Amino acid sequence: MSGLEDMRWPALSMEAVEADVVLGVALMKPLVLICSQDAELYLFLSHILGVDGFTSEPAGGVKEALALADERELQAVVLDCGPASATGSTICARFKGEPRTGGLPVIALIAPGAEDQHLDLLKAGIDESFVRPFAPAKLLDCLRMKLALPKPGSNGIENGGWISCGDLEIRLDAHRVRGNGHEVHLGPIEFNLLRLLLETPGKVFTRDELISAAWPANIHVGVRTVDVHISRLRRALKAASPSSVIRTVRSAGYSLEWPDG
Incomplete structure (x- = not known):
């Protein structure tokens, strides 16, 4: 070989x-x-x-x-x-x-x-x-x-609903994210971060809260690691859902802003 x-x-x-x-x-x-x-x-x-x-x-x-x-x-x-x-x-x-x-x-x-x-x-x-x-x-x-990806040609799991914020949607049971109706592929950490932010738009989540929601309990995660994954999540959402903005709150954490209009 x-x-x-x-x-x-x-x-x-x-x-x-x-x-x-x-x-x-x-x-x-x-x-x-x-x-x-x-x-x-x-x-x-x-x-x-x-x-x-x-x-x-x-x-x-x-x-x-x-x-x-x-x-x-x-x-x-x-x-x-x-x-x-x-x-x-x-x-x-x-x-x-x-x-x-x-x-x-x-x-x-x-x-x-x-x-x-x-x-x-x-x-x-x-x-x-x-x-x-x-x-x-x-x-x-x-x-x-x-x-948690659907098979090719499948629309995923049909029971359960979408949580939405403007043109951004997340379906928890099928582990799917859409922006303007188009699929957005996220890694497990980014998906968990978005899930927390989108469930309560406008709320500022501390980095400790984000770590608890997105990482396994036995993993030590530093502040810089959270920032890196938030940056990745922003890039993934930018093209599909430009109206959804993850805001950095200095010395506090991050929040998902309500889209305008």
């Missing part, structure tokens, strides 16, 4: 991260980080993810994976756990231990003969694991369940 060093990753990555533009609104595809030393496996996974509406980015090791988490707005992580590699649990533990990535779903693909890694992965906080070979549909269904 070819190694990652034989692949022209920059070209692949640029194609993979292109956004769809619908009626002038940029709708970013959910980005999945694939951690693998196997270029053939990456190409296979990136293909099935692309067909199902995801995009992907490769990483060969712990440092590269964490660096990409800083640079890109990841939605989930898929780990290739081979018999001769113990990096899967290490990467998982690092992601789960970082405030900015602690809420990301991490899924392990365990190669035959590497089943003994399962316990280490559980200790590291893995969300789901599959032993290869596996049906691609199982991975896709798992990702959509973890991210």
Whole structure:
């Protein structure tokens, strides 16, 4: 099997991260980080993810994976756990231990003969694991369940309602967000932040309140981390719902302003 060093990753990555533009609104595809030393496996996974509406980015090791988490707005992580590699649990533990990535779903693909890694992965906080070979549909269904995304062509869960503020809407049971009727894809942390802000527009939430609502209880989160995720949320909403403004209240926190009119 070819190694990652034989692949022209920059070209692949640029194609993979292109956004769809619908009626002038940029709708970013959910980005999945694939951690693998196997270029053939990456190409296979990136293909099935692309067909199902995801995009992907490769990483060969712990440092590269964490660096990409800083640079890109990841939605989930898929780990290739081979018999001769113990990096899967290490990467998982690092992601789960970082405030900015602690809420990301991490899924392990365990190669035959590497089943003994399962316990280490559980200790590291893995969300789901599959032993290869596996049906691609199982991975896709798992990702959509973890991210609460509807299947392609589906309108999502029909019971329950939308919470709205002007042209911005959030549907809690289906984990969906719309601006002017167009889907807005958010990571788990940004979704939880928006949910809190939108449930009480105009109220100023402290950073501690935002941390309690958006991050797992066992994760230490600093003030700067909250600011970074609020900035990401603002960027995601800017194109789809320009009238919805997240206001910074100096020394207090953040609030979602009522749209004008």
